[in-house]
Amino acid sequence: MKTILNxxxxxxxxxxxxxxxxxxxLDLENTVLIGIQPRGVYFSNRIVAELKQQLPAxxxxxxxxxITFYRDDVRKGLHxxxxxxxxxxxEDKNVILIDDVLxxxxxxxxxxxxxxxxxxxxxxxxxxxxxxxxxRQLPIQADYTGKSIDSIITQKxxxxxxxxxxxxxxxxx
Amino acid sequence: xxxxxxxxxxxxxxxxxxxxxxxDTATQFKEVLQRPIKKVPTLRxxxxxxxxxxxxxxxxxxxxxAEKRLSADTINFTASGSSAAKGETLLDTVNNILSMKVDMVxxxxxxxxxxxxxxxxIPAAIxxxxxxxxxxxxxxxxxxxxIRQALGGLQGKKVxxxxxxMHSRVALSNIYLLKKMGxxxxxxxxxxxxxxxxxxxxxxxxxxxxxxxxxxxDVANVLRIQLExxxxxxxxxxxEYNLAYGVSKRLLDSLDKKIVIMHPGPINRGxxxxxxxxxxxxxxxxxxxxxxxxxxxxxLYLLAGAKGEKN
Numbered sequence: 001m002k003t004i005l006n007x008x009x010x011x012x013x014x015x016x017x018x019x020x021x022x023x024x025x026l027d028l029e030n031t032v033l034i035g036i037q038p039r040g041v042y043f044s045n046r047i048v049a050e051l052k053q054q055l056p057a058x059x060x061x062x063x064x065x066x067i068t069f070y071r072d073d074v075r076k077g078l079h080x081x082x083x084x085x086x087x088x089x090x091e092d093k094n095v096i097l098i099d100d101v102l103x104x105x106x107x108x109x110x111x112x113x114x115x116x117x118x119x120x121x122x123x124x125x126x127x128x129x130x131x132x133x134x135x136r137q138l139p140i141q142a143d144y145t146g147k148s149i150d151s152i153i154t155q156k157x158x159x160x161x162x163x164x165x166x167x168x169x170x171x172x173x
Numbered sequence: 174x175x176x177x178x179x180x181x182x183x184x185x186x187x188x189x190x191x192x193x194x195x196x197d198t199a200t201q202f203k204e205v206l207q208r209p210i211k212k213v214p215t216l217r218x219x220x221x222x223x224x225x226x227x228x229x230x231x232x233x234x235x236x237x238x239a240e241k242r243l244s245a246d247t248i249n250f251t252a253s254g255s256s257a258a259k260g261e262t263l264l265d266t267v268n269n270i271l272s273m274k275v276d277m278v279x280x281x282x283x284x285x286x287x288x289x290x291x292x293x294x295i296p297a298a299i300x301x302x303x304x305x306x307x308x309x310x311x312x313x314x315x316x317x318x319x320i321r322q323a324l325g326g327l328q329g330k331k332v333x334x335x336x337x338x339m340h341s342r343v344a345l346s347n348i349y350l351l352k353k354m355g356x357x358x359x360x361x362x363x364x365x366x367x368x369x370x371x372x373x374x375x376x377x378x379x380x381x382x383x384x385x386x387x388x389x390x391d392v393a394n395v396l397r398i399q400l401e402x403x404x405x406x407x408x409x410x411x412x413e414y415n416l417a418y419g420v421s422k423r424l425l426d427s428l429d430k431k432i433v434i435m436h437p438g439p440i441n442r443g444x445x446x447x448x449x450x451x452x453x454x455x456x457x458x459x460x461x462x463x464x465x466x467x468x469x470x471x472x473l474y475l476l477a478g479a480k481g482e483k484n
Binding site: 066068069070074075077078079080081082083084085113114116117118119 | 174197198201204210214215218474477478
């Protein structure tokens, strides 16, 4: 197991990504954030908490999206369902999709399909903590990337979160 | 995450874990049904035939809607106006349909055990949409989901099932389900409509006085009097049945608590249930119908996924 980001680096990366988001969406006017269930949500919770610190006066529209029903491998076995909770309209909004690891791009493909069932956003951006480049199976790329890594297909990238795994770390298994 | 069975023939074959999984999955599908676009592409490669050998409005529409919301392709078959009227056997009909590459069969039949018979002879997944006086599993599941939403759970809840227990597949499926999920059950109705040994068979309470039953329960599931299945008079008149076993507003107001009223439909208004009760705030009849689509989506989704794993 090789550490990619330790706890301190992870915190700094999240801060940087938050600032990059704010750079493009100054006071988050007309912008909503959506975390992808299940593991992207730990990451998106951090981003949203950080944004709240930067913009204490604003309420940040934040939703959760479960993509199980949109997966392209439903018939190869069922996946655990999670809650979808998008308590606002995404019509004509800038949507920032947030996930922990971008790998083949299939999850994001499914998320885009799912998102369109909630309305027609003005723009969709993608924010990921780890980008496993050169392993994409679909033409999808991130707008905000915590760290890009090169890995081979048999390796696994695992993101550990305090509230779930007891430690904060990104590791290559 | 997987059901323990390949078909949904009855609640009898399900484990408490299966029931929990179906209800939890249905809750997620309820959210889908609130979206601007109430449709997901999950079963777009699945073809489902709805075989209805017996009349149905709610169940057939509910299944069809559930299939369409999941993007499955559907074929509808009703016995009247089909080759079944020319004398083709059930197995021949189904095999002919399956040879056109159909993945799942949703079936209602007036003969108890018809879907179990089919399950032994064909490879497709079968969902029982009501067989004779045996079971109606998706109805019991949607009833359970409705109770869970109204009371927050099933464990330890007191459910009275009232009316024509003898001819009701809804009653039997509900009894199996509620027992598996730890609810308490009381059956109430005239002695002629309650099977003699049911108390011993299921270890349930039996009560012949309606008011006592209503006073005891948290939820009353009022069943339809199934005149089409009664080939001998089991009570003297509908009017008398209404007086002794009809749930009326006056009766409910005389209780010292508010209970939840359910009915699987179609209602015989003024027989087992009075209109002002059916349309009151205590009744969750329309929520039951709404939950029906979500529960059926959950069942079809879970069975379709299970099929993939086997191949």
